[in-house]
Amino acid sequence: MESRFHHALKIQTEVCTGCSRCMMSCPTQAIRVRKGKAVLLDERCVDCGECYRVCPVGAIIIEQDDFNRIFEYRCRVALLPAVMIGQVPDSIPAQQIFSVLLELGFTQVFEVEKGVSLLHQVILDHQRQQGIAKPLISSFCPAIIRLIQVKFPALVDHILPLKPPLEVAALNIRRQLSVDGLADHQIGIFYVTPCAAKIASVKSPADGNPSPINGIINMNYLYNKVLRKAIQGNDESCMLPDHSTVVPADLIWSLTKGESSRVAGRAVAVDGIHHVISFLERVENDEMDDVDYLELRACDESCAGGVLLTGDRFLTVERLHNHMQELSARDIPDTAAKDTWHAFQDEIGGQLGINRIEPRPVQQLSSDRTIAMEKLQRIRELMKILPGVDCGACGTPDCQTLAEDIVRDMGSVNQCIFIQRRFEEQGIMDASESIQIMKSIWGDEKIKG
C-alpha cells in the first residue's frame, strides 16, 4: 500500500505479542493483526498515539532523531514547551531543566510559548476577515489536522490557515539568531515534543511546506535526564529561563481552553480524540454555524496528556496554572514582548500562513463510482451475515471494518469465527481449515494444537 504520510509511531514486530489492544483503541481503524502481530495501515494513521498508550508490552515506539545530530549545528537551540516544566514536581525549578539541556550540548533554550504572543494577534486579525468558513478550526494540534484530512475531508477549509505556535517560535528564533550574525545552516532548532503527531508534522508537514525545525527530542528522554539529575542532587550549573517575553496567559495555551479563551467570538474547546470525532460529526452537519472557533486537541487535557509526558496530566495542568499566576504577579512590563512583536511582524509576519491543507479521504471504496457502488452494496450484504459483536477475533477492529476490508480485497469473510462455525456446520469448511485461518491472523503460538 502506498504510504502518503510519514509516521512517528512504529510497531516493533519482535516485541509485539498481538494482543490487539491497539487495534481496538485506534480511532481511525488503522491497525490490523496479522500473523500474531499488529500491522499499521499508513494512510489511515493520524499519529494520535492512542495505540502507544494502551500497548502493554511497549511494542509501539515513537521514533526519535539521533541526539548527536544537534552537533551538526554551531548554534543548537532546544525549543521547550511549557508542559515539560509543568510535569515535573515544584522542587525541580525550570532552571534545572534548562541547565540539563545545556549540559546535553544545546547552546540555547527557548520556550515554545514565546511563539504564542506573536501568533495570537495574527489569529485575531484573521478572525476579523470577511467570508471565512465558520467555525474556524485551530491548526494547533497536528493529529487533529490529519484526522480532518482523512476522516472529515469536507472540513479542511475550516482549518485556521496559520502556523502553530511551535513553528512561529522557530521562525522567530531563526530571525533573532540571523540578526546576531548566524547563517541559516548554522542554526539547528530541536523541538522537545510531547507527542508523536508533532514529530510527524515536522517531518512531513500537512501543508507541504518544509518545517523551520531541524529535529526532534522526545520529551520522555529529557524527563529521565532531568529527574536523574534532580535525584543525584547535582545542580551547579543553572541558567535562568528568560521569562521576560512570555505573556503569562500564553503559558497555558497548550492546555485545554488555553486557546479558546483567547480568541474572538464564541469558542469551544474539545479534548480527547474520540470526543473530537463525535463533535466533528456534528460540525459536518452544520450544527455549529453559530460557533466561531474550535480548539480541538487529540489528547485528553491537551498537551498535558501528551503520550510522551511522564508526569501526571492533571498535576501538570495545576502546576502550569500556578506558574501562570506567579508570572502575572511579577508584573513585568510587556514592552519587550511588544518590541519583539513589531520586529517580527515587519520581517516575517507574512510567513505565518500555511498552504491549503488537502483532503486525504480514506473511506472511498473506489475512484470508479460504479465499482464503489457495487462494493457498497456488498458491504451491506456482508453486514447482514456478520454477527455484529465486534469481537476483533478476525484481526480487524469491528464487523463493519471487516466488511470494508473484504470489498477492498484486504480480508476474507472466512476470518470471522462465527462464519467459520456456520461453514463447519454446513460442511463447507473443516476444523483444520479454520485453525489455519486463525493461525494466519493470530500466529501459530496462540493456537497450538
Place this chain on the structure above:
Amino acid sequence: MRYVFDIEGGNFDKAGQASSEIKKVMKQLGIEPAIIKRTVIALYEAEVNIVAHAYRGTLDAVVFEDRIVLRLCDVGPGIEDIAKAKEKGYSTASPAVREMGFGAGMGLYNMEKNADVLRISSEVGQGTVVEIVNYLNNRHS
C-alpha cells in the same frame, strides 16, 4: 442503492442519525467533499424538521451514480404557506425547541440553498413530503 430510515417525531436524541449514515455512504462513494457537505446540511435540516414538527416520518434515500434522491415523508401538522416557510428566519418552532438550538427559521432556507432540486408538498393536518435531489458530479454544483 436504497436506504430507508424511520424518523421519530420529538426525539432529538436521534436527530441526525439518518444524516450520519448517508454521509458515510457518500464518503465511501468518494463523492466530492463540497457536495457531501451540501447534501448533509440539507438532509440534516429536513431530518430535524421532522423531529421538531411531525409525529413520525421516513427518509427514503436512493443513490444513483450521478445523483442522490432524498425523500422525506412525515405524518404531522403540515406547512400552511410553503413559500413563506422558505423565507430566511421564518419559524414556528416553540421556545423549547429554539432553546435546544433548533428552529432558528433557517431550515427550509438552508435546505433550498444546499439542494440542487428541492420539492416540498404539504397538506395541513396530514403531513409533508420533502424531496431533495443533489447531483454527485462536479459540473452540476
